[in-house]
Amino acid sequence: MMRFLLLFFLFGIKVTTGISQENFANKMDWLAKAKPTSNLFVHFDKNVYSNNETVYFTGYLIKEAKVPISYHSVMAVALIRNIDSTIVLEDKFLMENGFSFGNINIPDSILTGSYHFLVYTDKLINGLPEAVFHQSITIKTNIDPAFKASMKIAAEKPYESKSHKVLISVTSKDNRFLPKPTNIIYRYGNVTKKAKTDASGQFLMTLPLVGDLIDPNVYVKLKYEKDSSFLSLAIPQLKSKADVKFYPEGGNLISGLPCIIGWEVKDQQKMPLALNAYLYKNSQVIDTIETSTYGMGKFMLVPEAGVNYSVKLVHSNLMDSTYALKKAIDKGLTINIQNAVVNDTLNVYVRSIGISKLNILVHNFKEEFLNIPFDMDGRLKLLKIPLTDIPKGLTTLTILDSLYRPLAERMFFAHHNTKEKLEIESDKKIYSQREKVSIKLKLNTINENAVVSIACVQANRLELKKTNDIESYVYLKNELLDLPVNGTGSLYKDKIYLEQILLIKGWRRYTWQDLLSVKLTDTTLTMDSLKISGFIARNDRKKLTKPLTVGLYGSGITTSVVTNEEGLFKLNNADVIVEEGEKMYAFLTAEEMLLHTIKINNPYTTLSKKLVKILPNIEAILPSTLINNSEMVLNAKEKPIRLKEVIITRQNDKPNAWNANKCGDYVCFNKILNCRNHSGDGRNTAPIVGKQYLTVKGLRTYRDCNDKNLNGFYTINGIHTEKEFYISDYKDPIEPAFFSTIYWNYGLVVNGEKEAEISFYTSDITGKFRIVIQGITNKDVIYGENFFEVKANLQ
The missing domain is CATH 2.60.40.2550 (Immunoglobulin-like)
Structure with missing residues (x-):
C-alpha cells in the first residue's frame, strides 16, 4: 500500500x-491501457422474486475501455445459486450501441434462497470479459412447501459442552410424522456431512465450537422424495478478535x-x-x-x-x-x-x-x-x-x-451534486386496486436527453442491502471494493457515508505500486470475442471427406453456414438472433442427416462456470435467520389461491404440471400465448404448432417446441431480442391479479423540453409501491424514484 x-x-x-x-x-x-475498466450496469426491475415470475432488465454499457462500446454485441445473463454456485438459468441478449434489453423466466420449480445474476458481454480481454456485473437477489415462493421444516439451537450452554446442539424437525404440512426419513446435507465451516431424520422426523446435529469462523451460519438442505428445502441458522461464536x-x-x-x-x-x-x-x-x-x-x-x-x-x-x-x-x-x-x-x-x-x-x-x-x-x-x-x-x-x-x-x-x-435531475410526478399518492396510474417525467436540465428504464414494483420486493442504483455503482461500487452496507439505499446521495468512505477506504482499483511497476509491454492485451460454434461428426466415426452446409432456422428465417474440411463451423451473432420465445435450429439435408451428427458448442456456458469460480459475487456474509422453510413463502395477500387440481406436487424443471409444453409455453383460456395474467391456471393448454395466438406483439404463428434433436434438427441457444411488457387493465373482476411488478419499460427517451407521460394499472396487491427510473443522459447517468400506496377497494 x-x-x-x-x-x-x-x-x-x-x-x-x-x-x-x-x-x-x-x-x-x-x-490506463494495461488495466482498462469498463462500466456495465444492469437495471433489474426488483431483487426479490418468486417462482414463475419474469425478471425484466436493461443493460447499460456506460464507459468505454479497450473495446469500443459499439463493438459489444451480446449480453450474457446467468442465474447462480449462492449456496452451491450452481448455474440455474442462462440466456443471451442482443446488445446494440451499449444497450441491451431482456427478460428471464424464473422456473416454477426453483428452490428458494439467495441467488445472484452474473452478467457480462461477449468481448474478452486476456480471456476474461471486459465488462462484468453482479446483482444479488432473493427468490421466494408462492407455493406452500410440501413439508414443514424447522431448526433451532437445542443446548442452552454450548461452551460447557464444547459443542453446539442444533435440532432439525420435519413433519408433513398437517403436522404429522412423515412415513419415510428426510435426507439431510449440512455444511458448517469447511465441513459438509450427510444424515437422515429419525422415526419422529428429527435429527440432532452436533457442531464443534470453532474460533475465527468467517461464515457463522450452518446451511442445511432437506430432501424428502422429490421435494427440497433449504434452511440456515447463525451459530453463536466464541469471542473473537476484531x-x-x-x-x-x-x-x-x-x-x-x-x-x-x-x-x-x-x-x-x-x-x-x-x-x-x-x-x-x-x-x-x-x-x-x-x-x-x-x-x-x-x-x-x-x-x-x-x-x-x-x-x-x-x-x-x-x-x-x-x-x-x-x-x-x-x-x-x-x-x-x-x-x-x-x-x-x-x-x-x-x-x-x-x-x-x-x-x-x-x-x-x-x-x-x-x-x-x-x-x-x-x-x-x-x-x-x-x-x-x-x-x-x-x-x-x-x-x-x-x-x-x-x-x-x-x-x-x-462535482458531486445531489440535486434531483429527474422530476417524477404521479397524479395521486393513494390508489385503489386495479386503478389507473398516470406518471409525468421531465428532466430538470434543458439541454440534456436521457434514455431510461422504468420499473414500478411492490416496495417490499426491493431489499435495500441488495439494491443497486446506477449513480452509486458507476461512481463508487465499480471503483472501490468492500464497501460497508448502507441501509439508506443510495450511497451516492448519503454525504455523511461518503465522507467516511473517502477518509478510510482510499483508492482500491489502482495503487502506487501499480504505477511504479507498470511497463510499456503490459499494454499489449489479447482481445477476442465469444462465438457460438459447432462441428459435424460422421456417425461411423470416420473423417469428413468434404465441407458440409449447415442450415440455420429461427424466427421464420433460414440461413446457412459452410463447415471447413474437418467439419468445424463458427456462427456469426447475426445468424443466431431470434425473437423472444423463439428457438434456433441447426440442420443438414435429409441425405446428410442420416450419416452425420451436429454438435453445438456454447462458449458462454463454459465461461460462466469459470467466472463463478474466479469472479465471485462479493456480498457481506450476514447472520442468517431462515429457521423455518415457510419464511420464504410469500404472504397470503400477495399470491392467488391455488385450486386443488393445479397444486404442484413435484419439484422438477418440467412445467407440465400447469399445462405448459416442455418449453414452458402455454395458452390461456383467452387464447393469449404465455399470458402472465393466467400463469399456473388449470385451464391453460399447450399451444398447437401452426396455430395463431395473440401476444403483446400481435398475432403470432406458433412453431414447434424442441429442446433436443428431433428428426435431424438441433437446438442452438441463440441470442434473444427483448420481450414486451404486457400491460393489463384487469377488467375481469374474477381473475386474480397478484403482480408485484405492475409496470416495466425500457429505452424511453426523456428530455427537459417536454414532459413524458406513462400510465398503467395497479394490481390486487395492496401496500407501498416504488417507481425506480435509471438510465443515461448525453452527459451523465441518472436515477430517480417515487412512491405511492395502494389501498384495498371498499366492499
Whole structure:
C-alpha cells in the first residue's frame, strides 16, 4: 500500500522507485491501457422474486475501455445459486450501441434462497470479459412447501459442552410424522456431512465450537422424495478478535502536527461494528471515540514524539480489545480536507515539518489533471484547487517530493451534486386496486436527453442491502471494493457515508505500486470475442471427406453456414438472433442427416462456470435467520389461491404440471400465448404448432417446441431480442391479479423540453409501491424514484 511506502521514505530508508516528471504521464497512460475498466450496469426491475415470475432488465454499457462500446454485441445473463454456485438459468441478449434489453423466466420449480445474476458481454480481454456485473437477489415462493421444516439451537450452554446442539424437525404440512426419513446435507465451516431424520422426523446435529469462523451460519438442505428445502441458522461464536485499522489522513502521524485519524472496526465476518472506545496516551485515557453503524469513525490527535497511543474497544463479544497506533515520525507533512465531497473547489490544509520542495498532483491514476511544483514557506498552507477541468467522480490528490516520491495522499469526490435531475410526478399518492396510474417525467436540465428504464414494483420486493442504483455503482461500487452496507439505499446521495468512505477506504482499483511497476509491454492485451460454434461428426466415426452446409432456422428465417474440411463451423451473432420465445435450429439435408451428427458448442456456458469460480459475487456474509422453510413463502395477500387440481406436487424443471409444453409455453383460456395474467391456471393448454395466438406483439404463428434433436434438427441457444411488457387493465373482476411488478419499460427517451407521460394499472396487491427510473443522459447517468400506496377497494 502507498502508506507502507510513505513509512519507508519518512523513516530515512533509501527509496529508489521515484518517477521522473518526464515519465509520469507515460506511466499513467500505460496503466490506463494495461488495466482498462469498463462500466456495465444492469437495471433489474426488483431483487426479490418468486417462482414463475419474469425478471425484466436493461443493460447499460456506460464507459468505454479497450473495446469500443459499439463493438459489444451480446449480453450474457446467468442465474447462480449462492449456496452451491450452481448455474440455474442462462440466456443471451442482443446488445446494440451499449444497450441491451431482456427478460428471464424464473422456473416454477426453483428452490428458494439467495441467488445472484452474473452478467457480462461477449468481448474478452486476456480471456476474461471486459465488462462484468453482479446483482444479488432473493427468490421466494408462492407455493406452500410440501413439508414443514424447522431448526433451532437445542443446548442452552454450548461452551460447557464444547459443542453446539442444533435440532432439525420435519413433519408433513398437517403436522404429522412423515412415513419415510428426510435426507439431510449440512455444511458448517469447511465441513459438509450427510444424515437422515429419525422415526419422529428429527435429527440432532452436533457442531464443534470453532474460533475465527468467517461464515457463522450452518446451511442445511432437506430432501424428502422429490421435494427440497433449504434452511440456515447463525451459530453463536466464541469471542473473537476484531479487525481494527487506523488511517491517518494523508498517510502518517507527524510529531507536533494535528491529524485527523479515520478508523474502522469489523468483526470476524467482516461486518462493521458500531461501538465506543477509549483513546490512550501511554496508559492514560485522553479521549472517548466511537464508530458509526458503518463501523467507521474519526478523531483528532496531535501526536508527541516517543509516546505510545492505543485504543481499547468497549464491546462484550470481543476477546482482545486493545489496538496500537503507529508511532509518530519527526519529519513529514499532513493534509486535511474537511469536505472531500465537493462541487467546484477543493480546500486543502497542508502542514509540514522539515520538507519544503513539493509537487501537487491531482489525478485518477490513469490521467493527470494537475501537476505543479509548490514551495512550503511556512508550517501551514491553505490550497484552493479549482476543479473546472477535472471530470466528475473519485479523484486523488497526491503530494510528492522533488524526486516524485509520494508523501501524502487523499481521495475526494469532484462535482458531486445531489440535486434531483429527474422530476417524477404521479397524479395521486393513494390508489385503489386495479386503478389507473398516470406518471409525468421531465428532466430538470434543458439541454440534456436521457434514455431510461422504468420499473414500478411492490416496495417490499426491493431489499435495500441488495439494491443497486446506477449513480452509486458507476461512481463508487465499480471503483472501490468492500464497501460497508448502507441501509439508506443510495450511497451516492448519503454525504455523511461518503465522507467516511473517502477518509478510510482510499483508492482500491489502482495503487502506487501499480504505477511504479507498470511497463510499456503490459499494454499489449489479447482481445477476442465469444462465438457460438459447432462441428459435424460422421456417425461411423470416420473423417469428413468434404465441407458440409449447415442450415440455420429461427424466427421464420433460414440461413446457412459452410463447415471447413474437418467439419468445424463458427456462427456469426447475426445468424443466431431470434425473437423472444423463439428457438434456433441447426440442420443438414435429409441425405446428410442420416450419416452425420451436429454438435453445438456454447462458449458462454463454459465461461460462466469459470467466472463463478474466479469472479465471485462479493456480498457481506450476514447472520442468517431462515429457521423455518415457510419464511420464504410469500404472504397470503400477495399470491392467488391455488385450486386443488393445479397444486404442484413435484419439484422438477418440467412445467407440465400447469399445462405448459416442455418449453414452458402455454395458452390461456383467452387464447393469449404465455399470458402472465393466467400463469399456473388449470385451464391453460399447450399451444398447437401452426396455430395463431395473440401476444403483446400481435398475432403470432406458433412453431414447434424442441429442446433436443428431433428428426435431424438441433437446438442452438441463440441470442434473444427483448420481450414486451404486457400491460393489463384487469377488467375481469374474477381473475386474480397478484403482480408485484405492475409496470416495466425500457429505452424511453426523456428530455427537459417536454414532459413524458406513462400510465398503467395497479394490481390486487395492496401496500407501498416504488417507481425506480435509471438510465443515461448525453452527459451523465441518472436515477430517480417515487412512491405511492395502494389501498384495498371498499366492499
